[in-house]
Each structure stands twice: as structure tokens, then as C-alpha cells.
Amino acid sequence: MNYRWDWSVLIREPFADWLWSGVLLTLAISLLSWAVALTIGIVVGIARSAPSRTARLVAGIYIDVFRSVPPLVQLFLWYFVFPEMVPDSVGLWLKRDLPYPEIVTAVLAIGLFAGARVAEQVRAGIEAVGAPLLPAALATGLRPLQAFRLIALPLGLRAIVGPLTSEFLITIKLSSLSLTIGVLELTAQSRHVENYTFQGFEAFTFATIGYLVIGLCATGLMRLIDNRLGGAALRKATA
Amino acid sequence: MIVLDDVHKFYGSQQILRGCSATISLGEVVVVCGPSGSGKSTLIKCINGLVPFERGSITVDGVSVSSPETDLPALRARIGMVFQSFELYPHMTALQNVSLAQVHVLKRSQKEADERSVKILTRVGLGGKLGNRPAELSGGQQQRVSIARALAMNPQAMLFDEPTSALDPEMINEVLEVMQELAVEGMTMIVVTHEMGFAQRVANRVLFMDRGEIVEDTPKDQFFTAPSSERAKQFLNQVLTH
Ligand SMILES: Nc1ncnc2c1ncn2[C@@H]1O[C@H](COP(=O)(O)OP(=O)(O)OP(=O)(O)O)[C@@H](O)[C@H]1O
Ligand SMILES: [Mg+2]
Numbered sequence: 001m002n003y004r005w006d007w008s009v010l011i012r013e014p015f016a017d018w019l020w021s022g023v024l025l026t027l028a029i030s031l032l033s034w035a036v037a038l039t040i041g042i043v044v045g046i047a048r049s050a051p052s053r054t055a056r057l058v059a060g061i062y063i064d065v066f067r068s069v070p071p072l073v074q075l076f077l078w079y080f081v082f083p084e085m086v087p088d089s090v091g092l093w094l095k096r097d098l099p100y101p102e103i104v105t106a107v108l109a110i111g112l113f114a115g116a117r118v119a120e121q122v123r124a125g126i127e128a129v130g131a132p133l134l135p136a137a138l139a140t141g142l143r144p145l146q147a148f149r150l151i152a153l154p155l156g157l158r159a160i161v162g163p164l165t166s167e168f169l170i171t172i173k174l175s176s177l178s179l180t181i182g183v184l185e186l187t188a189q190s191r192h193v194e195n196y197t198f199q200g201f202e203a204f205t206f207a208t209i210g211y212l213v214i215g216l217c218a219t220g221l222m223r224l225i226d227n228r229l230g231g232a233a234l235r236k237a238t239a
Numbered sequence: 240m241i242v243l244d245d246v247h248k249f250y251g252s253q254q255i256l257r258g259c260s261a262t263i264s265l266g267e268v269v270v271v272c273g274p275s276g277s278g279k280s281t282l283i284k285c286i287n288g289l290v291p292f293e294r295g296s297i298t299v300d301g302v303s304v305s306s307p308e309t310d311l312p313a314l315r316a317r318i319g320m321v322f323q324s325f326e327l328y329p330h331m332t333a334l335q336n337v338s339l340a341q342v343h344v345l346k347r348s349q350k351e352a353d354e355r356s357v358k359i360l361t362r363v364g365l366g367g368k369l370g371n372r373p374a375e376l377s378g379g380q381q382q383r384v385s386i387a388r389a390l391a392m393n394p395q396a397m398l399f400d401e402p403t404s405a406l407d408p409e410m411i412n413e414v415l416e417v418m419q420e421l422a423v424e425g426m427t428m429i430v431v432t433h434e435m436g437f438a439q440r441v442a443n444r445v446l447f448m449d450r451g452e453i454v455e456d457t458p459k460d461q462f463f464t465a466p467s468s469e470r471a472k473q474f475l476n477q478v479l480t481h
Contacts, residue, residue: 135289136326140340140392141316150343151328158330233374234329 009199010206019203022189023210029106029175029185030214036111037118037171044115045122046153049131051144059119066116072177075109079181106178114171121163126156129234159234165222169215186210240265240300240427241286241396247294248281248451255281256292257451263396263429268422270438270459271431273448274474279431282448283398286429287318300395316344319389323401325381327373333360333384334369337391345392352391359387363417379410386417396427403434433478439463447471 009015047059066074079102083091098104130152137147179188190207194200226232241263248256255278263269271279284290286297288304288311297304302314327336334356341352360366363383373381382402389397399418403411415437422428422441432438438445438459445462447455447470455462455471466472 133326133328135284136320136322137328137340138312139287139289139315139318139320140388141312141344142340143312146343150339155328155330230330230372230374237329237374 003201005202006197006199007202009193009197009202015193015197015203018184018189018192019186019206019210022184022186022207023214025103025184026172026175026186026210027214029103029110029178029183030172032107033110033114033175034168034171036107037114037167040112040115041118041122042157044119045126048119048123049126049148049152049156063116063119066113067120071110071113071174072180074113075106075177075181078109079105102178102181102183105181106175106183110171110174110177114167114174117167117170118164121160121167122156125158125160125163126152128156129159129237130154130156155234158229158231161222161226161229161231162235165219165226168218168222172214172218173211241429242298243282243286243295244297245295246282246285246292246297248278248285248290248292255451256285258295259448259451259453260295261446261453261456263427265427266425267443268426268428268430268441269444269446270442271429271446271448272433272435272438272474272478273454277448278451279448280400283320283400283429283431286398287315287320289320312344316340316392317395319386319392319394319397321382321385321389321397321399321402323405325373325378325385325405327381327385327388329373332370332372333365333376333387336373336384337388340388341391355391356387359391360384363387364413377410378406379413382406382410382414383417386414386421390421396429397421399428399430399432401431401433403432435463435475435478447474449474 010019044059044062047055048063050056083094086094094101133151133155134147137151138144142150175185176187178185179191184192186207190203193203197203243259243261246256246259247254259278259282261269271282273279281290285292286299286304292305299314299318302309304311304314328339331339334353337356337360338349338352341347341355342349347355357366357369360369363386365380365383365387368376368380368384373384376384386402402418403414406414411434415434418428418430418437419441430437430442442459445455445457445459446453447462447466447468449470454468455466457467462471463475466475
């Protein structure tokens with residue numbers, strides 16, 4: 001192989017600038033879609049554990065659909081198909097006036113997909129760790145909703161912080177899909193640098209280390225929270 | 240004050256309770272015993288409506304447990320329950336465990352509730368463990384927190400489902416002592432237990448259950464000296480020689 005290594009592309013302008021802006025966008029998309037995923041996951045996960053049959057059914061359909069369709073297909077559907085299916089005025093607004101349409105769409109699409117996975121974890125946590133204490137809570141005179149809100153839900157959520165780490169990591173990695181609709185995040189910028197300089201190995205090494213560092217930080221953060229909440233003990237108690 | 244009348248309970252086609260009737264008066268201590276699977280836990284969980292039943296009736300202080308008009312949470316708040324496996328809230332301290340229902344059911348202020356919790360936890364010998372979580376307490380201490388959690392609600396009666404059978408032998412007595420004190424103070428109690436020593440010291444009456452039936456409902460002394468049924472005799476031989 002006749003490759004001429006040149007690590008200086010990583011510090012030369014404008015390439016350094018491209019790569020770092022890619023890191024920032026990857027971080028932004030990851031964190032925002034994780035926030036969406038957590039919100040949706042908790043709401044749908046609660047609905048999935050609710051006494052109402054309708055709520056459980058709707059939540060179940062959401063989880064099944066969004067977990068089964070490939071996230072790339074979902075992204076395309078939201079970006080290319082959805083604006084054509086809504087009333088014209090809304091579609092026009094989405095295409096013309098929505099600020100940062102690619103980024104917003106990527107955040108929502110990834111968040112909706114990851115949210116379905118989080119919801120399933122929330123349901124499992126409530127079922128395995130929270131619900132077993134419901135009879136004891138009811139026996140003290142708490143109403144069913146109170147017992148759920150004060151005991152089953154907080155316990156279930158505490159117990160799943162550890163398992164949620166891998167969902168967080170998946171969400172971060174999924175942010176790279178957004179390059180397919182034109183978001184210049186880390187992977188896209190690395191390709192960009194390769195196209196201009198033919199130094200693809202250096203550029204993708206940078207991307208690899210970038211994802212690795214972000215992933216390790218995410219893992220560390222989740223572990224910290226899990227330790228503070230005593231999640232491991234909660235999971236063991238019911239294992 | 241607690242009246243069971245011909246209670247039948249099914250799980251699917253399997254009949255768990257076959258017409259159980261009994262009356263527990265104010266201040267009485269009734270011990271329930273019987274072989275594993277005979278329906279003891281099911282029976283006492285029917286009393287506070289944790290387990291629904293298909294036929295018969297149970298009234299607590301004249302209020303029917305199974306009637307749809309009954310405010311079941313309010314009724315449960317007046318009956319304390321202690322479980323075999325403690326069932327404390329693992330993410331809360333002993334104090335928080337005892338205060339929670341006082342605040343959310345009895346609508347006491349947090350301060351008021353905490354003061355009462357401290358008093359009761361101290362009374363069961365745990366004044367020094369207020370800030371500990373269940374995982375930091377021994378089994379005997381956890382069960383005493385669980386008793387305190389029930390007592391904090393000023394219950395009119397207490398139900399115990401094998402409160403000492405998950406405990407190491409050296410911790411059984413600290414829990415039985417607390418229960419005995421309660422009995423002496425006149426608490427109405429239904430206690431599922433195989434601690435025959437406790438029954439002999441504390442109980443007024445013994446209910447012996449087998450295969451979903453209350454086979455025997457006799458004053459304590461008679462139960463230990465002259466049980467009327469063959470099955471109770473066999474059972475006594477087993478637990479007493481154990
Ligand atoms: N949720 C349930 N679903 C189906 N069957 C059940 C359920 N709970 C209890 N049973 C059955 O009901 C019967 C009585 O159970 P129960 O727990 O009341 O017995 P017990 O006298 O308390 O026994 P032990 O001494 O082992 O605690 C058993 O045969 C049990 O298998
Ligand atoms: Mg039992």
C-alpha cells in the first residue's frame with residue numbers, strides 16, 4: 001500500500017474547523033435526541049404499565065412500530081415523505097420555514113426511535129422492580145395512582161439507569177445517520193476532509209477517537225448516576 | 240370487629256378458600272397456622288382487599304371489604320399489614336418509609352409525620368437508624384421498620400403474614416417482642432405464624448387452616464392440649480418436635 005500519512009490535516013485550516021464543528025453537531029444531535037428519547041420513553045413506558053387497556057395497547061403499538069422499522073428508513077420517512085403527507089400549508093412550512101430542518105428532523109427521528117427502546121426499558125423496570133412493592137404500598141392506604149407515582153415509578157426508573165447506558169450509546173451512534181439528509185456532523189465532516197485531501201485514514205481516525213471519547217463520557221456519566229441512585233442493588237434485589 | 244362469612248376464593252378453576260368464617264373481636268389476638276399452601280396468606284390478604292374473593296363477605300368495623308361502594312384505600316389505612324419479606328421501599332430511609340403514607344394518606348405535614356415516625360421507630364428500638372436505608376439494616380431491623388410503618392397510621396387492627404419466617408433465628412425474638420408489646424397494649428391482631436411459643440404466650444385463639452378451610456377455631460389452651468381434628472394433631476406434632 002502506498003499511502004502517504006499526513007496527520008497535519010487534523011490541525012490545518014479549514015479541515016480542523018470542519019472536524020470540530022462535526023464533533024459539536026454530533027454532540028448536539030446526540031444530546032437533543034437523547035432528551036427526546038427519555039421524555040417519550042418515560043411517557044410511553046408509563047402508558048405501557050398503566051391499568052387502562054387502551055393506553056397499554058397504544059403504547060405497545062408505538063413500541064413495536066418504532067423499534068422494528070430501521071432507523072434510517074424512519075429518518076427518510078420523516079424527512080422526505082412526511083412533509084408530503086400533511087396538509088399543504090404544514091408541508092410548506094416544514095420545507096421552507098422550519099429552522100435547521102435537517103437537524104430538527106434528525107433529532108426527532110432518532111429520538112422517536114430510541115424512545116421506543118427506552119419505553120421498553122421503563123416498562124421492564126417498573127414491572128420487575130417497582131410493581132412488586134405495590135401491594136405493600138396499597139396496604140398502607142395509598143391510592144393506586146399514588147402508589148404508582150410514589151413507589152413503583154421512581155423505583156423502576158432508578159433501576160434502569162444502568163441498562164439505559166447502551167440505549168444512550170446507540171443514540172449517539174445513530175446521530176451519524178443524519179449525514180444522509182445533509183447534516184454535517186462528525187462522520188460527514190470526516191468524509192468531507194477525505195474528499196478534499198485524500199487523507200481518509202487520518203480523518204476517520206479522528207472520528208473514531210471522537211466517538212470513543214463521547215461514548216466513554218456517556219458511559220461514565222450513566223455509571224455515576226447509577227451509583228448515586230443505588231441501581232445495582234435494586235436490580236440485584238429482584239434478580 | 241373483623242367478620243369473615245363464608246369466604247370463597249378461586250384462582251382460575253382452582254379453589255383456594257372454601258367457605259372460611261371467623262369473627263375477631265376488638266383487642267383479640269388470633270394466630271393462624273396450617274401447612275404450606277393451605278391459604279393463610281390468601282385469607283389475610285382478603286381482609287384488607289389486596290386479594291379479591293368471589294363469594295362470601297368480610298366486614299371490618301361494619302364496612303364491607305368487597306362492596307364496590309367501599310373506599311378501599313381508606314379502609315386499608317385503618318388496618319396495618321406486615322409482610323414476610325418486609326416489603327420496605329428500598330430507595331427510602333427508615334424514616335421516609337414510615338412517614339410516606341402519613342403524609343399522603345393521612346395528610347399530615349411532613350414535620351408532623353416525621354416527628355411521629357421518630358417516636359415510633361424509637362419505640363421499636365430503631366431510634367438510631369432513622370437515616371438508614373433497608374439495605375443497611377438487618378432483617379430483624381427491617382421487619383421492625385415495617386411494623387413501625389404500619390403503626391404510624393394509628394391502625395385499628397394489624398395483620399401479620401409470617402413476619403419472622405424470613406429471619407435468621409437470632410433475630411426472631413426482637414420482632415416477636417415488639418409484637419407481644421402491641422398485643423399487651425390491646426391491639427387487635429391476626430398473625431399468620433408457625434412460632435408456637437408466640438402463640439402460646441400471646442394468642443387468645445388459634446385458627447388452624449388446611450386446604451382452604453378453617454379446620455379449627457379454638458381458644459389457645461385447648462388448641463395446644465386437645466386439638467379436636469386429626470390434621471391439627473399431626474401439624475402440631477410436626478412443628479413442636481421441630
Ligand atoms: N396469585 C396466585 N395465582 C394462582 N395461585 C395462587 C396465587 N397465590 C396463591 N396461589 C395458590 O393458592 C394456594 C394458597 O396459597 P397461600 O399463599 O395462601 O398459602 P399459605 O397458606 O400462605 O402458604 P405458605 O405457608 O407457604 O405461605 C396455593 O396453592 C398457591 O399455589
Ligand atoms: Mg403464606
